[in-house]
Structures are given as structure tokens and as C-alpha cells.
Amino acid sequence: MVCQGNICRSPMAEGYFRHQLKFSDSPIVVNSAGIGALVNHAADLSAQKVMLEHGINISTHKGLQLTDILVRKFSLILVMTYQQLNFLSSHFMSATGKTFLLGHWSQFEIQDPYKQPYNAFEKTFQQIELAWQDWKTRILACHVSE
DSSP: OEESSSSSHHHHHHHHHHHHHHHTTOOOOOOOEETTOOTTOOOOHHHHHHHHHTTOOOTTOOOOBOOHHHHHHOSOEEESSHHHHHHHHHHOGGGTTTEEETBGGGTBOOOOOTTSOHHHHHHHHHHHHHHHHHHHHHHHHHOOOO
16 A cells, blocks of 8 residues: 555555455455555554544554555555656656556545544545445455465
């Protein structure tokens, strides 16, 4: 999961997808990073609160800068906006073919709720939840048992 600062959208998406994958007993690893990460910063308090209201604790999250090593490590990269999609495509050759909009299947971007009212974080959560519904079958189908 990739967003700008790695303290709102991508940690929320990481936490949500990780939580959902636990129910499937999936070994799939989910992580998040930011294009301009606030390195080692905790997730925004409003993001933490919204997630906790849905039974997901992201309080241990620490902002992480997106690097070429991370891009190479993961087989699927989900970004929040078309601008981020274009940035990854132009700055990381290894992102080509495996980077998509989180809202790809329903054709929506997830705008940054940073410094916005609390309801913006709730909307972000709802969009992440919708994106999961679109991605879950595809993600779970990609896992091959060894």
C-alpha cells in the first residue's frame, strides 16, 4: 500500500487488508510506505481512531519511505491516486505491471484525509473497505500453496 506520507491512507489500507487476510489464514504479507513518508511517525490519530472503531489496531505503525528495494520485494502495489500511480511508473522501473490504483476495479481515487475533519477519515475507511471487496478474490486467488 502506498500513499504520500504513510500516516493516513496506506497504514489504514495495510491494517484493513492484513486484518481481512487473517480471516482467510493467508500467509500473504501486507506492508505500506509513502512516496514522501513521514519516516517513523505514528499513524495519524484520527486514522488510528477510525480503525480501532472497526476492531483494527494500527497504533504500532511507523512511517516508512518507499524505496526501490520495497518496490522489487512486493508482487502487487496499490496506490491511492492516479498521480501516485504515474509517479511510481516513472520513478521505479520494477513497479511496471504490478502497480494499480486501490480503487482500480471501481474506478475511484482515495483522497488524502490528512488535516481534514474526522468524517474524511471515515470516508477513507469506507473506500478501503469497498476496495477490499473488489480485490479480495483476486488477491486470494494469487496465493499458491507450496
